[in-house]
Amino acid sequence: MCGIVGFTGRENALPILIKGLHALEYRGYDSAGIAAMTEDGLRVIKTRGRIDALEEKVREAGGLHCTCGIGHTRWATHGEPSDANSHPHLGGDGKIAVVHNGIIENYLELREHLTARGYVFRSETDTETVAHLIADLHKESQDGDIAKTVLRAIHRVRGSYALGVVSLDRPDEIVAARRDNPLVIGLGDGENMIASDVTAIIRRTRKYMILDDNEVAIIRPDSVQVFNAFGEPIEKEVRTVTWDMSAAEKGGYEHFMIKEIMEQPRAIAQTIQPRIRDGQIVFEENGLTDDRLKKANHVHIIGCGSALHAGIVGQRVIETIGRVRCTARVASEFRYENPIVEPDDLCIVISQSGETADTLAAMRQAKEAGAFAIAIVNVVSSTIAREADGVLYTWAGPEISVATTKAYSAQLAALYLIAGRLAYARGKMNEEEQRAFCDQLQALPEMLEKMLECKQTMQYLATRYHNRSSVFFLGRGLDYAAAMEASLKLKEISYIHSEAYAAGELKHGTISLIEDGTLVVALATQPELYEKTVSNIREVTSRGAEVILIAGSDFSGDESACRHVVRLPECPALFSASLSIVPLQLLAYYVAVERSCDVDKPRNLAKSVTVE
Structure with a gap:
């Protein structure tokens, strides 16, 4: 749940990294830090607290300049919030720095191995083991290729990660890798970036790539290369951010939360309107056909927190008008309770970010059992959206406040759409009733x-x-x-x-x-x-x-x-x-x-x- 940002280009990277971290602070704000490739070597500045505290420390450093660097804002998992546990972490002799979002499950095993090899640990984090592991493996490198070293390192790591790595051997280069945690690559003119979310790159570029699981990328100012788990080069789709930067700004409101509360009518309208035509609910290109809805013997709704609460509302609406068995389950329990899932079941997976770890794991489990998984998500091309059999985007726009409001309301709207079409497909609602249902839905934003x-x-x-x-x-x-x-x-x-x-x-x-x-x-x-x-x-x-x-x-x-x-x-x-x-x-x-x-x-x- 941490935020990662990296920049390599011609301009001073430090203000760009700081702005990127501010955009990602909603992902965690226990501590923050940057690693900068300066003329005097690799410089790390980090501190417990918010990005403002880091910004002050950077100012106190005075005259710091670099064109390549990485940054991190932390939500603490391993080790309390402290200066020592803040990222980035240095590996070995301090020539390699790492930022990480995720959890390394075998970090104790790695730590024991690396301690025996003489590495000294200065934090309680799982991430420092990755930094030392990369440093240890890099000793064997003949050409200083840090990307090859990172690829070797991730084969020894169990768990989830989004990684940003810099090395003095390649001072204008960032190496990125991911497994089960989001990471995007922003594509600029003579500059490129990495980030946990497009909100951190939108000030610099609208073009980006999404790194997929077990892939490694080399990011330089004038090029981006992506490799699969075997080190083979692969082509990635270039995507474009469609929303304006103002959507991720407060727009005169005191807080993002009140802004997002006031945006709910528009968020619901944008979710509903494209799916209603001539008085009928229409789902296109997501596989949610009438035949599939008709055959579903059981609808499973999976989510966490507010997404689960939206699912509980959806459960009651689906059972009321669709007359089919429906259960709403908390994702973290679903994945461990050996749920009964049949091949014709429908699994509705709800996540604002599309990256919620428990929800993603539960969806994968339901798919393995043969269920058809339809995702209700707000973030385009997120992991859940890509892995689901079909997706209903809520089109709520970026939601910055940690407490969800408009995304929750848009999730409810998406569930109403599914419930209405399911009732029609199963003969519980005739064409005239469907038309009336759609009229009521379309009136919801005004209400x-x-x-x-x-x-x-x-x-x-x-x-x-x-x-x-x-x-x-x-x-x-x-x-x-x-x-x-x-x-x-x-x-x-x-x-x-x-x-x-x-x-x-x-x-x-x-x-x-x-x-x-x-x-x-x-x-x-x-x-x-x-x-x-x-x-x-x-x-x-x-x-x-x-x-x-x-x-x-x-x-x-x-x-x-x-x-x-x-x-x-x-x-x-x-x-x-x-x-x-x-x-x-x-x-x-x-x-x-x-x-x-x-x-x-x-x-x-x-x-x-x-x-x-």
Whole structure:
């Protein structure tokens, strides 16, 4: 979950590396560092803390200049955040530097071997073993070809990695390698780059290549060569970034999160509109045919975090209108519980980044069992997108804030599309009903625009409740699924303990936690469950809870027990989760602001979880 950047060209690499690291800071911000090929040799500057701290140390170094270098921003796995554990790591006699994203599984074995050969370890990281391993193997090189050495080294490494390596033997050259972690190569004019994400290269170039598993690349200012695991040269497709740099900037907003909350109507529209034609849901060139949907005996939805919560909503919608067995599973459990997957099953894999390690592994497992895997991802040509049998891109645009908002909403929209077409293919929805379903879907962006009008109300509520130590979210049916996502949003950016419960479970233990002043957020958007939900509200208010109610436009229950009521605009109950989450995203955001939290970069979290 770390971020890697590298540059080789004619200009001073240091400001380019720093800007690249700022663009990648959402991937990890425990520490940061750069390795620069200067006239005086290989210079490493690194520090615990944010990129700003690194930038200050670079300024203090004074007059540093190089045209080739690598940089890293870290999310700690092996070893605590510290200067010593920061990347880059030097190998051997200090002539080789390495940055790494991933986990080296056999690092203890390698460390023991290298220690016996006289190498001294100065950190607790798994990455330093790679640096020393490359240095050790490079001693045997006759021509100083660091790429050949890296290729030999990765054959001795077990685990996942995206690597950037520089060596004094080739001072204008970066060697890159990857396995199960993203790495792109930016192609410029007289300069080239490597990065974990295109957001780090977009200021310099729109053209890029994607490095695939077990490939090694040599990046020089005027050329890029890519080799397979056998050292044979291969041709790579050159791709072009289609979105503008402004999409990855705040655009006048205080934080990326609030910008991305406000972008949700557009994100949903861009996901829905291309897939509806003449009142019909249309999937092209992704293999999701009516015949395949008709034959599916079981739909498995796999995701982590917010993607899983979107999947739980999708499960309920698919079972409601498609009448087919559907289960939403957390990816990290799916891959170890020996799941029952049949050849005609449909596997829906959800990941904003398309690089989530557990989700990727679970998808591979489902495919091996014969399931057809369709990916819902936001990042074009990501690993999950490339390995899935078919892909539905959400077209939400780059999402920078660690806490997902617009990507989550776009994932819900994609799931509605699949559910609607599945119901039609299985004869549970006729052509006229499909047309009405599509009309409702196409109206969803406008409904979200109206929902966003509650922004000021949620800001006011945040000023009242930001000092609570614990919050409970209650709901039934689809509202329970939405409550889980709402609870996650609050806890991950405000650090307030919060829990989501199926409202009917209150009496089975949870109600013992309710006391005077406890904040309870109740969701009631499903008409058939209004009476039951009102009963649950009464149960908590009678024990001193203060209730914020998020209610459907037609809610007819007794509101007198609630301190505050926020109503959804008129909306089909089936799509209510797309609207009810908006005020709760806003509540989480404004609570975090009131508590002076780092909204876009919450502690201990990273945007893309690329390690297990």
